[in-house]
Amino acid sequence: xGAKFDLxxxxxxxxxxxxxxxxxxxxxxxxxxxxxxxxxxxxxxxxNEYKNDDSxxxxxxxxxxxxxxxxxxxxxxxxxxxxxxxxKLVGGSTNHWGGVALRFQExxxxxxxxxxxxxxxxxxxxxxxxxxxxxxxxxxxxxxGVSGTHGIPLLPVSNHGKVLFAGAKKVGYTxxxxxxxAINPSPRDGRAGCQQTGFCVQGCTFGAxxxxxxxEIPRAEATGKxxxxxxxxxxxxxxxxAGKVTGVVxxxxxxxxxxxxxxxxxxxxxxxxxxxxxxxxxxxxxxxxLGNSSGHVGKYYMRHTTGTVFAVFEKPVHMYRGTAQSxxxxxxxxxxxxxxxxxxxxxxxxPQSFPGFAQNxxxxxxxxxASIVEKYANAAGVWIIGEDLPRGTNRITLHAxxxxxxxxxxxxIHCDDHPNDVAMRNHGFAQAEAVYHxxxxxxxxxxPPFPSTHNMGTARMSEKPRDGVVNRFGQAHDVKNLFxxxxxxxxxxxxxNPTLTIVALAIRQAEYIAxxxxxxxx
Numbered sequence: 001x002g003a004k005f006d007l008x009x010x011x012x013x014x015x016x017x018x019x020x021x022x023x024x025x026x027x028x029x030x031x032x033x034x035x036x037x038x039x040x041x042x043x044x045x046x047x048n049e050y051k052n053d054d055s056x057x058x059x060x061x062x063x064x065x066x067x068x069x070x071x072x073x074x075x076x077x078x079x080x081x082x083x084x085x086x087x088k089l090v091g092g093s094t095n096h097w098g099g100v101a102l103r104f105q106e107x108x109x110x111x112x113x114x115x116x117x118x119x120x121x122x123x124x125x126x127x128x129x130x131x132x133x134x135x136x137x138x139x140x141x142x143x144x145g146v147s148g149t150h151g152i153p154l155l156p157v158s159n160h161g162k163v164l165f166a167g168a169k170k171v172g173y174t175x176x177x178x179x180x181x182a183i184n185p186s187p188r189d190g191r192a193g194c195q196q197t198g199f200c201v202q203g204c205t206f207g208a209x210x211x212x213x214x215x216e217i218p219r220a221e222a223t224g225k226x227x228x229x230x231x232x233x234x235x236x237x238x239x240x241x242a243g244k245v246t247g248v249v250x251x252x253x254x255x256x257x258x259x260x261x262x263x264x265x266x267x268x269x270x271x272x273x274x275x276x277x278x279x280x281x282x283x284x285x286x287x288x289x290l291g292n293s294s295g296h297v298g299k300y301y302m303r304h305t306t307g308t309v310f311a312v313f314e315k316p317v318h319m320y321r322g323t324a325q326s327x328x329x330x331x332x333x334x335x336x337x338x339x340x341x342x343x344x345x346x347x348x349x350x351p352q353s354f355p356g357f358a359q360n361x362x363x364x365x366x367x368x369x370a371s372i373v374e375k376y377a378n379a380a381g382v383w384i385i386g387e388d389l390p391r392g393t394n395r396i397t398l399h400a401x402x403x404x405x406x407x408x409x410x411x412x413i414h415c416d417d418h419p420n421d422v423a424m425r426n427h428g429f430a431q432a433e434a435v436y437h438x439x440x441x442x443x444x445x446x447x448p449p450f451p452s453t454h455n456m457g458t459a460r461m462s463e464k465p466r467d468g469v470v471n472r473f474g475q476a477h478d479v480k481n482l483f484x485x486x487x488x489x490x491x492x493x494x495x496x497n498p499t500l501t502i503v504a505l506a507i508r509q510a511e512y513i514a515x516x517x518x519x520x521x522x
Contacts, residue, residue: 002221002228005037010261012037013513014248015268016234016277019092020502021486022268023212024143026228027220028510034517036226037260038217039250041273042088044230047214050095050203054353057202061096063088066410067272068399073415074448083413084303085451086270090230091213093270093453094499098200098325099181099209100348101146102496103137106130107335108343108387111492114335115342120418121389122300124491127463127472136504144182144210144503145189154178155185155194158322160349163313163380167435168329179328179348182210182500191215198351200324232258235408237265237281237290237482245290245481251406264513264522266474268485268506271301271455275396275488276411278459278469291459291476296469298397300390300460301413302493303452305421307384307429308350310361310445311436316377319351329382332431333495341423344495345386347432352381361445372445380436384428385454387495389418396458454498459488473512474505481522485509 005012013029015022018040026036042063051057062085069076069083076083087093107114109130112123141149148154157165157178168176183200186193191214192206200209207214220226231253238259239245247261267274275298281290289297329347336344352360358373372379394416398409433444462468465477474489476482485506487498494501516522 002226003035003224005035005227007258007260010246011035011263013264013266014039014260014262015266015485016248017092017268017270017273017486018090018212018217018228019087019268019270019486020094020212020499021506022266023091023094023216024503024506025266025268025485025510026226027216028507029514030220030223030225032510032514033225034514036220038226038228039232039234039248039260040090040228040230041233042090042230044090044228047203047205047207050205052197052199052202052205054202054355061087061089061203065404066402068402068410068412070412071394071415073417075451076415078448079451082451084272084455085453086272086455090217090228091211094211095203095213096201097499099183100179100325100328100497101141101144101182101500102180104130104494104496104501105333108492108494118342118389118420120391121420122392123390124460124462124467126491127461133504136508137500139507140500140504144500145184145191146180146182146500147185148178148180152188153185155181155183155323155326158326160317160319160322160351160380161327163317163439164327164329164349164382164435167439170438171434173329173331175330176328178326181323181325183323184208194323196322198320198322198324233406234269234277235280235406237277239283239285239290239479243285243479245479255406264481264483266483266485270486271458271488272396272411272413274484274486275458276398279398280408286478291469291478291482293478294466294469296460298458299392299395300457301394301396301415301455302388302390302457302490303415304454304493305345305384305386305388305424306449307425308381308447309429309432309436310379310381310447311441312372312375312443313378313380313441317380318377319380320353324351325349329435332428339427341420341427342389343387343420343424345384345424345428346495347428348383348385350381350383360447360450382432382435384425384432385495385497386424386428388493389420390457390460390492391416391418454493456487456490456493456498459484460491461489462491474509483509483513
C-alpha cells in the first residue's frame with residue numbers, strides 16, 4: 001500500500017485531501033519521483049464496499065462535521081445543518097460526482113474583461129486562459145477517460161435523456177445530447193465499462209466512473225513514492241521565522257496530534273476546508289491566516305447557480321435507469337446579457353431515486369405532494385447549473401465560539417444570492433418548464449437549490465497579490481512553498497461542472513512544482 005515516511009522526513013510534499021485535486025497531484029508528483037504524503041480526513045473504503053443504496057452511500061461518504069450557515073440563500077433555511085455536500089473519505093468527492101466532464105469556455109476565464117463592472121460582484125480575470133489550458137485539458141481527458149473526446153465514444157442515451165432531447169428539439173434548441181463524461185462506455189485503462197445501473201453518485205461499483213480512490217491513488221502508491229494516511233484531519237500548517245512552511249499538525253484516527261514535516265504543502269480540502277485550515281493556521285507573522293496578507297482567504301465563495309425542475313408525464317419515463325446524467329442542453333451556456341444576466345448555464349439530467357424524489361419534490365406533505373410522488377415512474381428531472389458570480393461578502397469564516405472535537409473552530413458559510421443568480425435561475429426554470437411542457441408534461445415542479453456540491457473560489461488565483469491568494473500555478477503569493485490544489489483557486493465558477501478543470505490544473509501544477517524543485521526554487 002505504498003511507501004511509509006517518517007514524521008520527521010522534511011523532504012516530502014504533504015498534500016491535504018485526496019479528491020480530484022489532491023489525488024491527481026499526488027499521482028502526478030509520485031510519477032515524477034517526488035515523495036508525497038497525503039493526509040485524508042476521512043476513512044478509506046474500497047470500490048467493492050460501495051452500496052447501491054442512497055442512505056448507505058450518504059452515511060459512508062458525507063462530511064457531517066458541524067457547520068453553521070448564514071445569509072439569504074435558500075440553503076440556509078432548507079438545509080441549515082448541511083449547507084454543502086462534500087465527501088469525507090479517500091478519493092473525496094470523486095466517489096460521489098456524476099462524471100460530467102466539461103471544459104470551461106473561453107469567456108469564463110476572462111469574466112472581468114467580458115462582463116465588465118457588474119454591481120455587487122468582485123470579478124477578476126484568471127491569470128491563465130483557455131489556450132494555455134487546452135493541452136492540460138487534453139491530458140486530463142485522456143487520464144480520466146472522458147467519453148466523446150480523443151476517439152472515446154459517447155455513452156448511450158437513457159430513456160430519461162430521450163425525453164429531454166425530444167423537448168429540446170421541440171422548443172428549437174440545437175446543442176443537446178449525451179455530455180462528455182469520465183465514465184467508460186466500454187472497458188478501458190483497467191476499468192470496466194458502464195453497466196447502466198444508474199447508481200453513479202453512490203459510487204460506481206464497477207469502477208467505470210473515474211475516481212481517484214481506484215485510479216490516481218493506487219498508481220501513486222505503486223511508485224513507492226506516495227503514502228496515503230486516512231483519518232488524518234489537518235489542524236494547522238506550521239512555518240518557520242522566515243515564513244516558509246515546515247509541516248502540518250494533524251489528528252490521527254485516535255485523535256492524537258501528530259506533526260508531519262514537509263518541504264512543501266499543497267491544500268486540496270475543498271473550498272470550505274481549505275480556507276478553514278489556512279485561517280486556523282494564523283500566527284504572529286500571518287495574523288489573518290496563513291497566506292492571507294490580501295485578506296482574501298475565505299472570500300468569493302461560489303457554488304453555482306442551481307435549481308431543479310421535475311416534470312410528470314402521462315407515460316413512464318423511468319428516470320432512474322441508465323447512466324445518471326446522460327443528457328445535457330447547452331444552448332444557454334453562452335454569455336448573452338440580452339437575457340438579463342451575465343454568464344450562462346447548462347441543463348443537465350438529474351434523476352432521483354424514489355426516496356430522494358419523495359424528499360426533494362416541492363410542497364408540503366398533503367395530497368398534492370402525494371399525487372406527484374405516486375407518479376414517480378412517470379417523472380423526469382433536469383438540473384440548472386450556471387455561473388455564480390464571486391462576491392466578497394460570500395465567504396467562509398471561522399466560528400467565534402463553536403469548535404470540533406479536535407478543538408478547531410468550525411466553519412460558517414455565509415451566502416447571499418446576487419441578483420444575477422436570481423435572474424439566471426428564473427430563466428432556467430422557465431426554459432426547463434418550456435422543454436417539458438412542449439412534449440406534454442402534465443405538470444412541472446420547481447425545486448430550489450440543494451446543498452452545494454460545486455464549491456469554488458475561497459483562495460482564488462490572481463495576477464496581482466492584492467487581488468487574490470495564489471498565483472497562476474496555485475502557489476501562495478505570500479508563501480513560496482504553499483499551494484492550493486482544488487476548486488478554491490477558481491476566480492470564477494463558469495457554467496460547467498468543475499472537476500475536469502480541477503484535474504487539469506493539478507496536472508499543470510505538478511509540472512510546475514517538479515520543475516521548481518529541480519531548480520532548487522522550492
